[in-house]
Amino acid sequence: MIALAGKTALWFAFLFAFLQGVLPILGSLVVARKLKFRRCEEIKVSSLRGTCAACDEAIQTTSTWIASSHAAHVPRNDETLISSQRQNVIYAYLSAVARPAALGQFICIIIAYLLLTIAFVTNDFSIIYVATNSHPALPLMYRLAGVWGGHEGSILLWIVMLNIWTMAFLYTVRPEERTQCASRRVDDSTRSLTLAIFGLINFCFLAFLIFTSNPFLTAAQPLIPQDLNPLLQDPGLVIHPPMLYAGYVGFSAAFAITLAALLQNQLNTAWAKRTRLFAIAAWCFLTLGITLGSWWAYRVLGWGGFWFWDPVENASLLPWLSGTALIHTLILAEKRQIAVRWAVFLAIVTFALSLLGTFLVRSGILISSHTFANDPARGVFLLILLGLLLFISLIIFLWRLPHITSSPVSFSFLSRETGLLMNSGLLFTAMLTVLLGTLYPLIFDALHLGAISVGPPYFNQVMFPLALITLIIMMIGPLCAWQKQSAKLIWQQSAKKIAISFVVAFILIFSITQHFNLAAILIMTLSFCVITNVISFLKLQPGMTLAHTGFAILLIGILLSSTLNQERNVRIHPGSSVTLGPYQFIFLDTQSVIGPNYRGIRAAFDVIKNTHHVINLYPEKRIYTVREMIMTKVDIHPGIFRDLYIALGQPLNETDWSVRIYYKPFVRWIWFGGLLMMLGGILSITRGKT
Amino acid sequence: MNYIHKRRITYVILFMIGLTTGASLIFYALKQNLNAFLTPSQIQAAHLSHDDEIRLGGLVKKNSLKQDAQTLTVHFVMTDYQQDINVQYTGVLPDLFREGKGAIVEGKINAQGIFVAHQVLAKHDENYMPPSVAAKIRNKKI
Numbered sequence: 001m002i003a004l005a006g007k008t009a010l011w012f013a014f015l016f017a018f019l020q021g022v023l024p025i026l027g028s029l030v031v032a033r034k035l036k037f038r039r040c041e042e043i044k045v046s047s048l049r050g051t052c053a054a055c056d057e058a059i060q061t062t063s064t065w066i067a068s069s070h071a072a073h074v075p076r077n078d079e080t081l082i083s084s085q086r087q088n089v090i091y092a093y094l095s096a097v098a099r100p101a102a103l104g105q106f107i108c109i110i111i112a113y114l115l116l117t118i119a120f121v122t123n124d125f126s127i128i129y130v131a132t133n134s135h136p137a138l139p140l141m142y143r144l145a146g147v148w149g150g151h152e153g154s155i156l157l158w159i160v161m162l163n164i165w166t167m168a169f170l171y172t173v174r175p176e177e178r179t180q181c182a183s184r185r186v187d188d189s190t191r192s193l194t195l196a197i198f199g200l201i202n203f204c205f206l207a208f209l210i211f212t213s214n215p216f217l218t219a220a221q222p223l224i225p226q227d228l229n230p231l232l233q234d235p236g237l238v239i240h241p242p243m244l245y246a247g248y249v250g251f252s253a254a255f256a257i258t259l260a261a262l263l264q265n266q267l268n269t270a271w272a273k274r275t276r277l278f279a280i281a282a283w284c285f286l287t288l289g290i291t292l293g294s295w296w297a298y299r300v301l302g303w304g305g306f307w308f309w310d311p312v313e314n315a316s317l318l319p320w321l322s323g324t325a326l327i328h329t330l331i332l333a334e335k336r337q338i339a340v341r342w343a344v345f346l347a348i349v350t351f352a353l354s355l356l357g358t359f360l361v362r363s364g365i366l367i368s369s370h371t372f373a374n375d376p377a378r379g380v381f382l383l384i385l386l387g388l389l390l391f392i393s394l395i396i397f398l399w400r401l402p403h404i405t406s407s408p409v410s411f412s413f414l415s416r417e418t419g420l421l422m423n424s425g426l427l428f429t430a431m432l433t434v435l436l437g438t439l440y441p442l443i444f445d446a447l448h449l450g451a452i453s454v455g456p457p458y459f460n461q462v463m464f465p466l467a468l469i470t471l472i473i474m475m476i477g478p479l480c481a482w483q484k485q486s487a488k489l490i491w492q493q494s495a496k497k498i499a500i501s502f503v504v505a506f507i508l509i510f511s512i513t514q515h516f517n518l519a520a521i522l523i524m525t526l527s528f529c530v531i532t533n534v535i536s537f538l539k540l541q542p543g544m545t546l547a548h549t550g551f552a553i554l555l556i557g558i559l560l561s562s563t564l565n566q567e568r569n570v571r572i573h574p575g576s577s578v579t580l581g582p583y584q585f586i587f588l589d590t591q592s593v594i595g596p597n598y599r600g601i602r603a604a605f606d607v608i609k610n611t612h613h614v615i616n617l618y619p620e621k622r623i624y625t626v627r628e629m630i631m632t633k634v635d636i637h638p639g640i641f642r643d644l645y646i647a648l649g650q651p652l653n654e655t656d657w658s659v660r661i662y663y664k665p666f667v668r669w670i671w672f673g674g675l676l677m678m679l680g681g682i683l684s685i686t687r688g689k690t
Numbered sequence: 691m692n693y694i695h696k697r698r699i700t701y702v703i704l705f706m707i708g709l710t711t712g713a714s715l716i717f718y719a720l721k722q723n724l725n726a727f728l729t730p731s732q733i734q735a736a737h738l739s740h741d742d743e744i745r746l747g748g749l750v751k752k753n754s755l756k757q758d759a760q761t762l763t764v765h766f767v768m769t770d771y772q773q774d775i776n777v778q779y780t781g782v783l784p785d786l787f788r789e790g791k792g793a794i795v796e797g798k799i800n801a802q803g804i805f806v807a808h809q810v811l812a813k814h815d816e817n818y819m820p821p822s823v824a825a826k827i828r829n830k831k832i
Contacts, residue, residue, distance in 0.1 A: 302785075425708075433716050440720065453745060458723035462716055569781045571762045630785045649782035658762055658782045 003127050006115040006216035013108035013159075014206045020101035021199025024192045027094025028263075095192030102170060102195050105202065106163045113160050116215055117147050123225070129153060129215040131223035135626050137597040138228055145238040146228045148245075151362055151378075152215035157241065158358065159205050161249040166198045168281075169253055173274060190260050197256035204385050212378050227597060227626035236296030244289030244316060248354040250282020251319055254326065255351035258344055259393060262400050267344065272334035275347065276327060277685055283323045284681035290316050291674030302632045302647040304567065304662040306670055309459040314438040315357030318431055322350040325427035328420050336417065336482065337407040342424065344404065348397060352390045353431070359386050360438075412484040419477030426470050433462045464519070467555060471526035474548055478534050478541075494533055501528035513563055523559050527552040542687055547680025554673025560666035567662050573655040581663040583644060584608045585617075590657075598622040600633075603657065605646055607637065619646045619659075643667050727794075730773040738799060745796050746775065746805060752789045768795065768805070779807040786812040 125131040148157040261271040326346040363379025411417040505524035530552040577586040588604040600622035607614040620633040637644040642665040649658030754767035797807035
């Protein structure tokens with residue numbers, strides 16, 4: 001019953017996506033005059049500025065060539081005027097479908113999602129997807145979150161997020177003239193076109209869902225429930241995927257708005273502002289998603305690491321890097337009307353990267369602990385989809401490229417413009433290196449050059465110099481004014497701060513490691529400099545200040561936790577103790593423990609510092625009975641300045657166990673930095689001047 | 691040539707320098723850090739030196755796992771049904787490590803021909819094996 005209702009809801013959503021996506025585009029093609037531009041015969045260009053006599057639109061360009069090919073709208077000709085009126089009517093009717101179709105699709109998809117959740121909660125095991133990802137003994141929280149635990153459900157979540165962003169667009173960007181803010185007011189045709197692009201993306205993903213990964217497929221008789229993968233049975237599952245997907249999908253909003261503006265030649269300040277707001281919102285979610293993912297991996301995987309340069313982790317980092325470049329470039333586009341073409345290109349690339357991420361995770365071509373087990377047919381479908389979307393958007397970009405104009409401003413070498421452009425360059429370079437490292441093994445394999453793997457050393461080696469240069473630019477950039485900044489002023493402002501930062505960093509690193517570690521001192525100095533330079537902007541630009549501070553804290557956290565952490569793999573029996581840093585870990589005893597869908601052994605550890613008791617830790621070793629899978633449940637004592645982390649290994653004989661103990665200072669600063677960045681992004685949206 | 695053209699040429703030159711430097715650094719880093727995936731037969735055939743960092747993929751031979759009585763050291767045998775390699779590892783084995791299942795070990799071969807592993811990996815899917823290794827095993831298995 002639920003399955004049937006679910007399938008019906010999906011098909012209706014599919015139909016609505018078709019209406020939303022295809023009809024307005026047909027309408028736009030019919031009204032070719034609105035999209036296709038013809039050479040204006042009556043251009044009057046004086047020096048570098050002019051007005052098109054046909055449409056009275058101002059032209060600003062640095063090139064007379066562009067001025068002479070500026071597009072005109074409707075030529076003054078009565079006969080064509082009437083036919084264009086008829087076409088306008090057709091267009092109006094066809095685009096009027098967009099908004100109701102978007103609403104209808106949203107409702108249908110939410111119904112489908114709720115039906116799947118109900119199937120999970122009521123343990124309807126006639127549905128194959130529910131049977132492979134749930135169990136009656138599974139706690140309710142994991143049954144609710146298990147909806148997105150497998151491949152089909154996660155695609156459904158993707159589509160739900162896409163619809164939520166479409167609704168967000170629909171209700172924050174309106175065609176009313178009463179709206180004060182220019183970025184919220186948009187021509188009805190632009191809105192329909194944007195909705196159409198959303199609809200097309202939705203249509204493709206719904207096709208993928210319904211035809212290759214339908215979550216509502218039923219079996220002839222109820223199946224034996226296989227329980228959710230034990231590694232997913234953690235609170236992390238409840239928040240990480242939705243936040244991550246909200247971020248991924250949010251960049252489709254920036255993409256759709258940009259593509260619509262591109263097609264209609266509306267790449268103006270209002271477009272830049274609108275895209276920037278949506279891009280920052282998506283970026284906030286993505287930052288939160290990645291931070292949560294890192295925290296979850298730290299807690300569950302048992303190796304004490306927070307980032308493994310796993311291909312799937314890289315797949316989420318790529319749109320983040322590109323998205324950060326996009327946000328900064330859009331500032332340029334909005335405030336100075338330069339780098340417009342680059343901003344459009346970045347918007348397309350960011351969306352393509354988030355699609356690439358989706359593809360990599362599900363296609364079965366990657367070897368990773370994060371991938372969904374899958375058959376290659378789905379991978380091919382997604383690859384074709386990705387290829388088509390990317391190809392078409394790039395073709396449109398190239399086609400419209402001559403019509404995008406930038407202001408003829410000039411700026412000196414030391415200015416905010418340079419800072420933002422260099423930021424773009426660096427982040428794009430970082431993105432390309434991570435992309436290369438992730439795809440290299442796949443390329444090698446595809447060309448039959450052998451089986452290789454690219455591991456963390458490569459990524460750490462290439463990211464380090466990039467991080468260094470980024471820090472230097474972050475240190476100077478916010479202090480620079482637009483167009484021209486005197487270097488002497490910056491030096492006067494920051495010299496003392498740089499000196500103090502260096503001294504503090506030097507003392508800190510030296511006292512902790514007793515070594516003169518140049519790299520560490522450099523990064524620490526620069527991070528401190530970034531913070532001290534930017535903190536004075538807290539009142540004026542709280543978003544920027546918090547986000548940059550968060551990034552600096554993130555780097556400090558990574559640096560300190562990597563240099564200072566201590567790890568011991570030991571073989572111990574009850575009564576013995578291990579010393580790590582200032583702490584002593586005493587192994588007390590073990591006892592068996594029974595949970596809702598597992599049984600296991602829990603070890604008790606006493607943690608002592610300087611003869612005074614700190615905490616008791618209880619790491620466990622569990623067997624999840626349904627899948628007969630062994631899992632290690634780590635116990636952590638979190639702290640602002642250090643984490644204590646114990647993971648059980650295996651029982652080596654009747655009394656002995658192998659155990660991993662970690663002392664990890666400053667590791668929480670990594671996620672704190674990530675959260676600060678997200679907070680900075682939120683403040684940018686809410687406190688930005690409209 | 692006016693100042694706009696001069697500036698453009700400067701930008702292009704800077705960009706090319708940056709691109710070349712970046713590309714060479716990246717490929718240098720890549721070359722240093724590529725780990726080849728090898729099977730036991732390939733390792734026997736390749737005569738690798740004792741300094742090479744190797745990733746070995748294969749099956750853990752049944753009944754070959756021996757735990758040292760006092761320490762954390764284990765000895766086991768990795769096989770691809772053609773050749774066997776003795777592996778020694780000191781540390782905590784991952785949960786999914788089993789005899790008869792696939793694993794990947796990273797390390798070096800010492801003077802005695804024993805593969806001294808510094809890392810042992812097993813995927814969170816019990817039937818994991820690197821596809822190339824699985825293909826080879828499928829092709830040669832009796």
